[in-house]
Amino acid sequence: MVTRRLIKRLLLYLAVLVFLFVCLFPFGWVLTGSFHSLAQIMEGQIHWIPKDPTLENYIPLFFSKMGIKNFPVYILNSLMIGCATAVLSSIIAALGGYGLSRYEFYGRDVLSRMMLFIYVFPVVLLALPINESMAKLRLVDSRLGIILIHTALAAPFCTWLLRSFFDSIPKAIEESAAVDGANKIQTLIWIVLPLAAPGVLTAAVYSLVSSWGEQMFASILISSDTMKTLPLGIAMYTSEQYIEWGQLLAGTVLTFVPLLLIFMPLSKHFLQGFMEGALK
């Protein structure tokens, strides 16, 4: 009986390991590859443990002598745009979600569904008209323009997610606050939001992740190298003749690592929040 349980246990761990391996091996391979010399990469001589690990692929990304193709700048831009998007879209989503949850009005259910449904629009198609509107607002080649677009892409989903959170908070709590003399906005900020904090955090993380990877709008709107985000930076190493494979792999690692560093500590909360939103 004990051995059977032990075997079952071992099998479970094996399954988990296999599953994790399948999920992660491409990242591991790229990580290892990025520490190989260009010659080894070009000849396909990659080993899980690099024979003579080298930083030659990373150095040019950090220390290129010009303000162009400068990875630290790309990382900073992605961070700024991602965080601003996260904050802006969680605020907008919190307001929207609260409105949907607490007020009865005509078309409320349709609006609520629309928050999810608009994602069926093929975004590719919207690029040209959006670019023209942004040009009219003089927001082409600016961080603010990208932040607005990324917020528009993330906020509806977050609104939908937060609505379920607010739905699960009993109205009685607010009513008692109202008795104490707090107005609606005060109640929202000091009573309701803290209770929905896991949801707000999830919304913020979701917005950050979606902003981090967005490439199409960024590539059409941004031209200055000082404004480029990581996906644009990395795209400069691909596509045409003379692919710098070594730097491309190193750039891939650098594009992903900051996101991981931000995401991993939050992933537990994110998952929990996402699940609660989806299940409610």
Next chain:
Amino acid sequence: MRLKSKPRRLTCILLGVAVLVLINGVAFGADKVKLTFWHHEAPSHRVMAFQKAIDMFEKEHPNIKVKQEVVSWGDAWPKTLSAIRAGTTPDFEFDIPDFNLSAYMAGGIIPVDDIVKEIDEKYGYFKSNVGMYRHDGHYWGVPIWTMVFTWLYRPEYLKEYVGTTDPPKTWDEVLDYAKKLTVDKDGDGKVDIYGIGLTASKSLCTQEFIWSVMTTYGVRIYDENGKANFNTPQTVKALETYKKLWEYAPPAATGWIWGEIEMNFAGGKIAMMPYFPALQKRFYDAGNLDLEGAELPVPGGGQRSTIIYPNAIMIFKSAEKRGVLDEVKQFIRFIMKPEVNAILTAEQEPGGFLPVTEKAAESQAYWDNKYISAFKNLNKVAVNEVKNGTLYGFTHGKVVNKTIGDVIGANTLAEVVQKVIIQDEDPKNAAKWGHKKIEELSD
């Protein structure tokens, strides 16, 4: 409750970062004339070469500030088109002939006759290159450098498996060489070296490869009046040759574009291929000098030819509107000086970018470059072949049909190749299909 306060703290941190973002991004003014241009040469050493030329220019013209912005080739079309529509173009941009036509059709650029004429008089343009930018009675692009395919090969491989270091002269000879060069070194039943490198992916890259074969057969996409002229015996023969060559190409090559081709050639998997001699930098830097190039092979009794790609500057209407046309021309004049031009050719991408004027092709600055002199013979061949080259649809000394940009953009030639190589269709049908497609895109 502990669990809830943590997210809250994190939210506060995020909020703080956002405030920082808003403070950041204050523009600064300057009374200098500022020029902005887009180019598409993302590799670091190319960007540095550009900056070197810019720095020299700014030193000579202290009142002008020039800013380069890199737009990858993949983004060039959508970005330029959107910018023209939204009125947010830079002052000028580097282009290739079909890209130039697209910008012209979208109503974004102005004629540049005077500066082309000036440079032609001073340095002598190679005629075939500059004609690709002429239509509607004007020049619309100022060629800065050009690109060319040569027949690249690994002399050591030829010596070992063919018994000579002389490159093949005709396509029949190529087939013979390729057969001998497709070898299984260790006898494990798997091919280790392929005789020839080609591609059949749905990409511009494939169109360059097929055109390098087509041009030697004298294929013309349009006749002199701009009517589709693709369904010809020459096209069929070129496709047949491509198909025969394919037998000695890696099967995987159906999905390759430049990056994979270069990786495999440098990795020693390929013995010969038609390609830009740009690989010389990579070979030299890796301490490998086993690289040589010759004129492209010809069909028996055919004409010597190759594919050329003059890269030009197009000037946007926005530059005229901003009143910086003179400054833009000053910059163009400056980078066309042979000694400066050498920075944008030999130094930017040795073998990849070649002089487009007689004077620049003779200049000491070009030939003194360490890469150029290390592969002297290859580079002599390349510089010389610039005069013999053609480009799809641009074969009549001027533009005869402005929809060639659409034909290339739609990957029509690549699709013709895919029909023959991947779907195993009769080259005759493929040529017919291509012809029909070109006609369709003409209206």
Next chain:
Amino acid sequence: MNKKQATGLLYLAPVLILIIAFFLYPSISIIKTSFYQTRYGINFNFAGLKNYLVIFGDEVFHASLVNSLIWTVTGLILQLTIPLGTALLLNQRFGGNTFARATMLVPWITPSVIIAIMARWILEPELGMLNSILLRLGIVDDPINFLGSTTAALPTLIIAQTWQFIPFGTLLILAALQTIPRALYDAMKVDGAKPMQLFRYLIVPKISPMIGFMVFLAFVWNFNVFDKIWLTTQGGPVNATMTLPVLVYKRAFKTFRMGQSSAVGTITVVGLIILGIIYFKYLWKPIKQE
């Protein structure tokens, strides 16, 4: 409308403004363009239904439509069944549980550019890692041309797309599974329920809201994929991986036929709206009410 209703809408105003500015307004401009003939976005000439007629008769559109269906439906099936299996397998407590779950989210947050680069590099037939493993293990005799053959390209990309979604899907289903109290399992087992019955009468009803949500999530997530396809195959070889979003992009930016591109887009959006109405009317509600 009374004051309370107005206040409710006021809370919603920011997100609604964003939706109008970035989704509705551009969509209307696209629908308008679809009735015009225009090259390179200039010289608009009213063309009535001409763009639609051209598109309906276009073999590439037919191929894209079929590919989009295959892409979305196969993706959906794989992305629901596989996570269900793995979730049932992993629905137990074990050490390192939390860590494993956090790590599993990694593929899902990976930007598409990175997926595309990894795919091109790892799947490269001659020098790529996956083929060299397959060859060494003797699973294949010749390298598989993952992205370069008409037969393999679409399945390869579907698998890449599924690979990215599986861990996340697994976690979502796991979460739903964990809302089922242990006691319920035990009670049913005491009553003599077999594993299949447990699945049918306990697990399925409990996780079906989540499955309903995932159907929607995965559908939208699959259908609109553009960059992963564009950055790996550009819709090729031939038209093997050409889907509707890729076609829209190509018509707009490679052959500069905005009218046709907009027509494809409009057809797509209308089709999706109809699907969406059906979904929300017949699938969403019953699930939500359980």
